[in-house]
Amino acid sequence: MTFDHTRADHTWIDHTWIDHSRAHHSRAHVSRAEFPLAEVSGTDQNVNQNDGTDELRIDQFDAGLAGRACRLDRAGARTRTLHVRRWRADAGRSDRWLLDGCRGPTVDLGCGPGRLVRALSERGVPALGVDSSALAVQLCARRGAVALRRNLFEALPGEGRWHHALLADGNVGIGGDPVTLLSRVRRLLDPRGSVLVELATEPGLWCGPARVVQPGGTTGTWFPWAVVGVDAIGDVASAAGLRLCRVRNRRRAFAELRPAG
Template sequence: MSAPPAARHAWAAADPYAAALRTGRGPLFLRRADGWLLPLEVERWCARADATDRAVLDRCEGAVLDVGCGPGRLVVELAARGRTVLGIDVSEAAVARTVGRLAPPASEEDGARALRRSVFEPLPGEGRWDTVLLMDGNVGIGGNPQALLERVAGLLRPGGLLIAETLPVNVDERAEVQVVDVVGASPADGVPFSWARLGTPALLRHGRRAGWRRAAQWEAGGRCFAALRTRSASSSAEPPKSAAVISSQRARKPSGDSPVAVR
């Protein structure tokens, strides 16, 4: 299922977001049409993975796809652990910062670890990823949780694992928002796009409708998380750890649809 074209690259068109990632600091907000502001944790995103992040990553299985990787702290941590990992983000600044934080690959087969792409566009290794991450509010991508969960299910192997960060309140909201860097921004500032905000009960409810089953839910460091699994594989399914998961991510000229190789 595809996201509306206007929603696919909204983050990439939000100049305040790109500027904040380049400098590593805010302030930065999601602004709703009624003027409500949600502060975004740019400094935490641009820092190294913290203890709560690392505990989440301990739960990851096999090859990991980080959807909406931002400036790459989780991709960097997983790569340092020797895991097969790919981060995707529609923001050129986010992908560039992720690549800049990664050590050069040990061999060409290691491929790119960051790709400028929407989750709703074709991706390498579809149907073979062991774990997908939706952290830092990324369950809101596209403003349609059902469509996002269906898409993620298609990226994972049968029985694969989704780990998502949810809000610490029981909310299930969809809204048009903008990325702004000042409290007094006007509705004319920034490019509006669809976003969703979900607490754990809402995520689990949408997950059940999309055929997922709950694996775990927990709180740590003032943050909330849920783990869900897709339907189990049949005996003839492909083994989970395919060596070809990101073999297509060889070095090539970067573009809006191309991987940025770690060199």
């Protein structure tokens, strides 16, 4: 996977040119030919496919993606606010640590409306968003961010060649087992690549059932989730075959992980 810095309006992903000069229009279009994997389908805006295994989670988080103020109710633990305004806004100052850590082809896992994908593209960094929500992929297309609708545990473009993977906005909790998740992300990376992960500012590791609570108290179905604190990420990363390289712990907390060995 390479990037021609003389052609900043294009991205080379999985032997495919992605034309960002087109993607920045409101009707960004990524055809089947531009993601030449047999299992990818969809020809409107960004590639849109899901095998259905994440439907409960999709229905829950779509309320936040649509702009409704939501919180995450966790069994036996404190309720957490979902920062839906940040999801839908352009990348801001508090995202800079993540963005500055991406200097080559980057995959944003659980990209939501695509603020980080768009910001990286504007910096000339090849970037692809992945999200299991159809709404998320539609919102990406509206802002000119290239995204693929897919369960991240399924086959993805560029397996083993990504320079960086992002797990922002608490997405290290996807699936409720951060060791399994990070093991999967490690397999996406080039051996010299990195995972940039957002952590909780609360201590410890919590894994269990969670549900999204919408305005008015409407609740959804319980689904597996996890919350990883700064003090827990070292052990979690080690169990996933990664090593902890850097931590930033301020209003938002982040860590950089790299393959061990």
